[in-house]
Amino acid sequence: MDVLIIGGGLGGLTAALDLRDRGYSVTVVERQHYPFHRVCGEYISNEVLPYLRRLDADPAELRPTRITRFQLSSPAGRTLSAPLDMGGFGISRFALDYHLAGLAEARGVVVLQRTTVAAVAYASATDSHITTLADGQQLEARVVLGAFGKRSALDRQLQRPFFQQRSPYLGVKHHLRLDYPTDQIALHNFEDGYAGISAVEDGRYCFCYLTTRHNLKQQGTIAALEQNVLARNPHLRRILETAEFLYPQPEVINEISFAPKSCVEDHMLLCGDAAGLITPLCGNGMAMAIHGAYLASTHLHEFLQGRITRTTLETRYRHSWQAQFGQRLQVGRLVQGLFGRPVLSEAVVGGLRHWQDGVQALMRRTHGTAF
Numbered sequence: 001m002d003v004l005i006i007g008g009g010l011g012g013l014t015a016a017l018d019l020r021d022r023g024y025s026v027t028v029v030e031r032q033h034y035p036f037h038r039v040c041g042e043y044i045s046n047e048v049l050p051y052l053r054r055l056d057a058d059p060a061e062l063r064p065t066r067i068t069r070f071q072l073s074s075p076a077g078r079t080l081s082a083p084l085d086m087g088g089f090g091i092s093r094f095a096l097d098y099h100l101a102g103l104a105e106a107r108g109v110v111v112l113q114r115t116t117v118a119a120v121a122y123a124s125a126t127d128s129h130i131t132t133l134a135d136g137q138q139l140e141a142r143v144v145l146g147a148f149g150k151r152s153a154l155d156r157q158l159q160r161p162f163f164q165q166r167s168p169y170l171g172v173k174h175h176l177r178l179d180y181p182t183d184q185i186a187l188h189n190f191e192d193g194y195a196g197i198s199a200v201e202d203g204r205y206c207f208c209y210l211t212t213r214h215n216l217k218q219q220g221t222i223a224a225l226e227q228n229v230l231a232r233n234p235h236l237r238r239i240l241e242t243a244e245f246l247y248p249q250p251e252v253i254n255e256i257s258f259a260p261k262s263c264v265e266d267h268m269l270l271c272g273d274a275a276g277l278i279t280p281l282c283g284n285g286m287a288m289a290i291h292g293a294y295l296a297s298t299h300l301h302e303f304l305q306g307r308i309t310r311t312t313l314e315t316r317y318r319h320s321w322q323a324q325f326g327q328r329l330q331v332g333r334l335v336q337g338l339f340g341r342p343v344l345s346e347a348v349v350g351g352l353r354h355w356q357d358g359v360q361a362l363m364r365r366t367h368g369t370a371f
Helices: 009-021 047-052 093-106 153-157 212-220 222-228 234-242 285-305 312-338 343-352 357-364
Strands: 003-004 024-030 044-045 065-073 078-092 111-112 117-123 128-133 137-140 144-146 167-177 186-188 193-199 204-212 251-256 269-270
Touching: 003 009, 003 065, 003 128, 003 137, 009 024, 009 093, 009 285, 044 047, 044 117, 044 153, 047 078, 047 285, 065 117, 065 193, 078 117, 078 186, 093 111, 117 153, 128 144, 167 193, 167 212, 204 212, 212 222, 222 234, 269 312
Parallel strands: 003 024, 003 144, 024 111, 065 186, 144 269
Antiparallel strands: 044 078, 065 078, 117 128, 128 137, 167 204, 167 251, 186 193, 193 204
16 A cells, blocks of 8 residues: 555544545554544644645534634633634534544545554565554555554654653543533633633533643542642633533543654654644644644655655655744743643733733744645
8 A cells, every 4th residue: 555544533534635635545543433532622723724625624514613712711710811813613523533534434545443553664675664453464555654642552662752751741521511602712720730621513512621640649539630629710610510511431641741752753754643742721733733644645745756755755744844833832832831830820821911912922823824
């Protein structure tokens, strides 16, 4: 085959659609079965819409919510608000990933679900990759695109530096129903963490937060953490006390790392969270995954057409990825350091309330432009 994509999330599926539209044989390997939930803020900047429409994958038929406003609160409940210059939309990964996977299969992409990759090896003799699945089957592809998310067993196999270090962060996601604005994405700070809430399709809301293992260990359970820590912020207390929780248990992911990552490993291009994760406080990770798929597909096309060598492919992709996302990730890590600690959070929110230009400048530095 021409292209094997490991991971059927936003990056993997949009790259599959793009490369299939260019005429290549594409296989996607996904370890779960669609539809399923992921720990994700479920807000996407409108910067991706021109690209999705070019792929005939406009999410409009899923009836996403239109989001035009941003709100930020300190742990004590002080708020600042600002318009979103470009705006965005809210859609669940449950719906969007399922939709994109269906489009991919309808166009001839092979989507292997409930399938796990055990190992990937580059074969210099054939200038190709051999991918071994958990059942022992081997697949050979001219190129492999890794879109396997925040943390994978493949990261261990590739001996990636971030995987060797413990990360203190964990993420929790609920879906809710409540009386809340549908056109606003809000980020509410609490001690050692922050929570985002925004509307998705069908009158539901995504409520997703990042905190530390230490915070959870002190409280014992997620329910106690929410009651004793998150609820000290009055905006979060209102959500937790009035919302209807739609699922018995939240989605949880541990060991989330925001450390720098490489976008090329063992001649395999990486995109989405596998290549670098922006802090939830800055949002827009979903748009970055889709944009990364566009960059990877563009450069892979040049290679598969024989116009550039593999060395040039990797060099150009690294340069494009860094130019597009490097500053956004740096700003994200900087901004994250300003929040989560009550005293500093109060000071920052208090100062930004009177500096709207600063708020807009920060948002622009963590968002891209239409492509």
